[in-house]
Amino acid sequence: MKIILVDDEQKFITMLAKRLSFRGVEADVVFSGDDAIKKIKENDYDVAVLDIKMPGISGVKLKNELSSLKPDLKFIFVTGHGSLDGLENNGMPKSIYLSKPLDIELLITKLQEITI
């Protein structure tokens, strides 16, 4: 499985990528929406894991842009919000949101679920 992690908190996703590699998940990291778009154009990924709130572009808007480039790409959102309530108002099911701090085993389970 190959995934892309998108979050402006560089330390967070760099560390997450290392931990995922220990678990057999290949993960590229980018720190902005613009870099995510460039990377998606050049590479194929199974899943994009996106932060909900980033400078310049929201995770939801980025998802729409990336979907138009790669319609088969699956998505998981990561949020630092206090709760997951109300996030389904963004038009996507609550089941694809994960809350920070992340439970890496839960992330892996979600990745496996959506790539079956």
Place this chain on the structure above:
Amino acid sequence: MNDSSQLMNAENLLFFGKVNASISHELKNILAIISETSGFLRDLTDLAKQGKELKIDLLESCCESINEDVQRGFSTIKTMNQFAHSVDYPIKEIDLVELLRLIVHLTGFLSYAGKVYIENDDDGNNHDVLTSPFLLQNLIYQSLIFIFNQTGSNNKIKIQMITGEEGTCLIFNSTEKLNTNLFETPEIKKAAQALGIAVTEKVPGQEFKMLIPYASSEIKELADRLQIERSSED
């Protein structure tokens, strides 16, 4: 409605809630980093138990990272505490430089905000004003948010402070141009009027001036009314 309740109207409560939400978001991000780093240390330990070499430089860099983020967390909590105490006194003499620095920290927690710089904050002049700390924070915070909502996170805002006989003048300079006059928006206009602060445009769409008197007549009147309120409650 009595005057102390004016200070806690819906708009001000919204501001208070928004700031607290941004602080909690920041603290969650910090804890997320510490959590990942400690998870990584656990992974390294598990690998070491399986006979893999434990690299000392990796351990050192994890410890440094955790320490950095703990300090970032303490700094965030200090800012949160300063903000929380800004409602202790409805009217107070405050150091405008300290208030501006607090607002700059608070806007830094917003993902869509750009950089804010304060100029002349160490010129040796007295920048004290008698005001409502909470309402003034709200006015400056909302002004900065308004600018960043229009211009985005690549924008840089410089706030220049000039103290004169009439009070302290804050000049907001935005590198990106705004399409709307900041101080014509109803919420910002209302907040400025309540504090007796004059706001004008210096360079259309680019530079705005906020003149904060040492003690405006509106603030003095509010202080007198609050005093009367307190006396009638005793």
